[in-house]
Amino acid sequence: MGKPTGFLEIIRQTGRRIAVIGSGPAGLAAAQQLARKGHDVIVLEKDDRIGGMLRYGIPDYKLEKWVFDRRLEQLQAEGVVFETSVNVGIDISGKYLSRTFDAVIICIGAQVPRDLEIPGRELKGVNFAIPFLVQQYRRNAGDVIPEDEAITANGKHVVVIGGGDTGSDCIGTSIRQGAASVTHIYYQDVPPKERPLCNPWPERPKIFKTSSSQEEGCKRIWKYQTKEFVGEGDWLTGLKVVELVWTRPSDGSRGTFTEKPNSEKIIRADLVFLSIGFQHCEHGPLLADLKLEYNKRGNIKIDENMMTRFSGIFAAGDAEVGATLVVDAIFRGRQVAEKVDQYLISEKTLGGKYSIFKPKRVC
Numbered sequence: 001m002g003k004p005t006g007f008l009e010i011i012r013q014t015g016r017r018i019a020v021i022g023s024g025p026a027g028l029a030a031a032q033q034l035a036r037k038g039h040d041v042i043v044l045e046k047d048d049r050i051g052g053m054l055r056y057g058i059p060d061y062k063l064e065k066w067v068f069d070r071r072l073e074q075l076q077a078e079g080v081v082f083e084t085s086v087n088v089g090i091d092i093s094g095k096y097l098s099r100t101f102d103a104v105i106i107c108i109g110a111q112v113p114r115d116l117e118i119p120g121r122e123l124k125g126v127n128f129a130i131p132f133l134v135q136q137y138r139r140n141a142g143d144v145i146p147e148d149e150a151i152t153a154n155g156k157h158v159v160v161i162g163g164g165d166t167g168s169d170c171i172g173t174s175i176r177q178g179a180a181s182v183t184h185i186y187y188q189d190v191p192p193k194e195r196p197l198c199n200p201w202p203e204r205p206k207i208f209k210t211s212s213s214q215e216e217g218c219k220r221i222w223k224y225q226t227k228e229f230v231g232e233g234d235w236l237t238g239l240k241v242v243e244l245v246w247t248r249p250s251d252g253s254r255g256t257f258t259e260k261p262n263s264e265k266i267i268r269a270d271l272v273f274l275s276i277g278f279q280h281c282e283h284g285p286l287l288a289d290l291k292l293e294y295n296k297r298g299n300i301k302i303d304e305n306m307m308t309r310f311s312g313i314f315a316a317g318d319a320e321v322g323a324t325l326v327v328d329a330i331f332r333g334r335q336v337a338e339k340v341d342q343y344l345i346s347e348k349t350l351g352g353k354y355s356i357f358k359p360k361r362v363c
């Protein structure tokens, strides 16, 4: 027999309050699990919309946002509260949150991009990947991008520097915007078709792959390093590149390279996207205010309980592991939820009392 509607179910409501900072997949996964454990959860997001890189990084043609919005509705129905346009560290202090909430989880991602500091970097037309992708999402969502800020590929010769999902997303988006040509340039050697000895399972296979965006039509150039961005006036017109000669050890490991003499050439480009990875999380006012420690890669240092050096302040996702994948961020979000729940029910925080039962109407 099905459950009658309007059924009054006793759900354990603990009365414990948790603030999650950042609404990417790590923050959302943590929030959902903790709400299901009966805690009161609020997610604070600095952007105007919830979702982190799921919303503003991964393009709509790869992740249709209605799928994601459906999941958000589920979280809200389960009691998670969302506040957007709250930049924690600026609009509200991290210290205040740590005083007023029983636990704080920092899930701010690792969004500081790697730069290519070579001559001509200041030319108009040389951009990081993310602002371009964010603008396209905003257009799709009906936002108006001011003309003087718009980055568009229509009719332009586009060069994407660096591989990975972000590079592929710039390619697919440029093609959809009507780019005259798209070239993807890598300084690495062409990866092998099969796993080399130095890359055994369960490591991610470092083999030759073609993304769906690359299949849509881009030229791929391997073993070229960009030495300089060249331009006319303020504007980019091309890239000065040099061919590299790679020497790869017999076990297939990465090897070393030298520049091939007299191999410099210019590749035409009106628009360049730098997609050479992310350095670490933002070392902004939030982390400075909380005086958190960083790990060797510049992300938030946590212990085996996913707690920072301060009791009750946790971190999860790209902010502590560095830029990875959605699935990893969700996994870390779920892990931190377990750790936070254990922390909240521990003798230390609740004196062993964890029995504030409140009836809650669930349907």
Ligand SMILES: Cc1cc2nc3c(=O)[nH]c(=O)nc-3n(C[C@H](O)[C@H](O)[C@H](O)COP(=O)(O)OP(=O)(O)OC[C@H]3O[C@@H](n4cnc5c(N)ncnc54)[C@H](O)[C@@H]3O)c2cc1C
Binding pocket: 021, 022, 023, 024, 025, 026, 027, 044, 045, 046, 047, 051, 052, 053, 054, 057, 058, 062, 086, 087, 088, 089, 107, 108, 109, 110, 111, 133, 165, 166, 169, 282, 286, 316, 317, 318, 319, 323, 324, 325, 326, 327, 329
């Ligand atoms: C362009 C691009 C494409 C990608 N494509 C794929 C893909 O196809 N498949 C895949 O598996 N992975 C992909 N990834 C990686 C994946 O998106 C990330 O690993 C994942 O989103 C990390 O999740 P997170 O929750 O840790 O951080 P994020 O998703 O980065 O979310 C962090 C959130 O914290 C917010 N925030 C930061 N500081 C503050 C503050 N002070 N106050 C309040 N809020 C704050 C940010 O605004 C952001 O919303 C892609 C990444 C990028 C950039």
